[in-house]
Structure formats: structure tokens, C-alpha cells
Amino acid sequence: MNSNKTIKKALNIGIPFVLGGAILWWMYRDFDFKEMEQTFLYDMNWGWMLFSLIFGVTAQLFRGLRWRQTLEPLGENPRTSDCIHAIFISYASSLIIPRSGELSRCGVLTKYDGTSFPKAIGTVVTERIIDSLLILIITAIVILSQLSVFDTFFDRTGTNIEDTLRGFTTTGYIVTVVCAVITIAFLCFAMKRFAFMAKIRETMGKVKDGIMSLKDVKNKPLFTFYTLAIWVSYFLHYWITFRCFDFTEGLGFTAAIVSFIVGSISVIVPTPNGAGPWHFAVKTILILYGLADNDAVSFVLIVHTIQTALVPLLGVYSLVCLGLRNKTSHQE
Helix, strand or coil: CCHHHHHHHHHHHHHHHHHHHHHHHHHHCCCCCHHHHHHHHHHHCCCHHHHHHHHHHHHHHHHHHHEEEEEEEHCCCHHHHHHHHHHHHHHHHHHCCCHHHHHHHHHHHHHHHHCHHHHHHHHHHHHHHHHHHHHHHHHHHHHHCCCHHHHHHHHHHHHHHHHHHCCCHHHHHHHHHHHHHHHHHHHHHHHHHHHHCCCCHHHHHHHHHHHHHHCCCCCCHHHEEEEEEEEHHHHHHHHHHHCCCCCCCCHHHHHHHHHHHHHHCCCCCCCCHHCHHHHHHHHHHHHHHHCCCCHHHHHHHHHHHHHHHHHHHHHHHHHHHHHHHHHHHHCC
């Protein structure tokens, strides 16, 4: 029994890494890394890159502030700093086990503030629903305004049904099918976990309370501001990196918002921080907007690597802060 659990845990951790690694290997198998090294060491504007990281931090800060708002109607009043630390830790944990962040951040508040874990889970569900609706609205607007670009993108990636059989390469089939299978498997696993929780009536009642907490949020305009600020920060975190390279500096807002939306959707595939699917999707969009293939491939690898490096740094920072505070409280 224990061996089966161990195997399942190993697969849950290993498969996303294998999938992401396989896509990255396929993308960079013939790539000249010396050219990218030149871009990274000498041609990239580090000032703009470091500036972009500020918005990677503010996105998580606003998420922590918004989360505390949804907890208040449930009688839960964790420290604001703990909500932010929990968010930092959740993103870092998702690098190790994709999609584990939702559970880890609730666990942090339970441990350090005594917050009800089921209620916290319910508020996370609420957040995901709100974020998904916002992204769907933005996506619909962007698609309608850029129909020709998306039509070409779907054709290039094999998702245009009419042209799939004659226009999709074998490698494209493999990448798409593997991503789809992994996503379906992850959803089945999540549903199984949810079904198990559903058997515990009291727990599910608290989860439901968490989900319904939005209607009792005291300051709804502030909640709306936080929600918009989260996604504006995410976008600026990405868009500003266009200023880091000569070859992306002239692409403009439209290329940025379209590639941002497509990249955001691609991370549904459970790989560490979207590694692999994000590279593939964003690279394809940037090429459609006129970027040279080598430049697009260099851009996505450099940007994703640097911005991903920020995530564990914030996670370690929060773990240290919480650890020091816990140690101080014990000494008192």
C-alpha cells in the first residue's frame, strides 16, 4: 500500500518535469546556445529586466491582500504579512509539485494563524473562478480584435480543425497529444481528490462557505482593484521584458497582450511554472508577429528562466521570515 502511494507521489512529481523537459528538449535540440549566450551576457538590458521583476513581486503582494479580504467574512483574520508570505511560498512549492500551491498556502495560514484549512480552500476556489472569468473576458476581446493572428496560430499549432490533417506535423501532434493527456490525467486526479473530500460533509460545508465568501466581502471596489492590479502586474512583468532586447523592443502592445494571453492559457498544462508549454506557445505567437525564430526562442528561454528564478527567492525569503518569527515567539 505504501509502495503504491510512493509510486503515485513520484509520478505526480516526475511526470510534469518529464513533460516540460521533453518539450524544451524538442524546442532547443538544434539551437545554437552560443548565440543566446551573447544575447544574455552582452546584448540584454539588465535594467529593464530587473525593473520587470518588481511587478512579479507586486502581483503576488496584491494576491495576498485580496486573499485576506475573502477570509474576513468567514471570521478568519490572519496577519496580512502571513497571507503574502503564504502566497510567496505557494508559488515556490508549485515549482516542485505543480498545482500544489493552493494547498501549501492554506497550510501556511493554518499553521501560523490557526485559519480553517477547508474555509481557506474555499476562498482559493473563489479566487480561481474570478481570475478565470477575467482571463476569459480578456481572451475573448483579444481574439476578436486579432482573429487573423489567432487563425494562423491555431493553424501552426494544429488546433485549426479544418487544416489539422494536412497542416499539422508529426512532432506537433506529439506535443499536443502529450499535453492533453497530462492535463486530463491531472484533472481526473483532482476530481478524485475532490470526490474524497465530498464524503466529509462538515469539511465540504466549510469549503462552500469559503466559496461563497465573495458576496460578503466588505469593500468590493477594493477587491476589484486588487484583482485588476494582479493581472496588470502580471502583464507588466512580461511586457517590460520586451524592452530588454533590440529584437522585441519594436513589437508593440498588441504582440505583447496576445502572447501574454496565449502564454497564460498554456500554463494549464501542469509543468513547473509552465515550462515547455509556455515557451512553445509564446514563441509561436512572437514568430507570427514577425520575430525571427532564433530570437523568439532566445527570448522565451531567457525571460522564463530569470522570472522563474524570482519565485524560489521569494519563497525562501518568506520561509525565513516565518521561521524567525516563530522562533522569537517561542523564546518569549
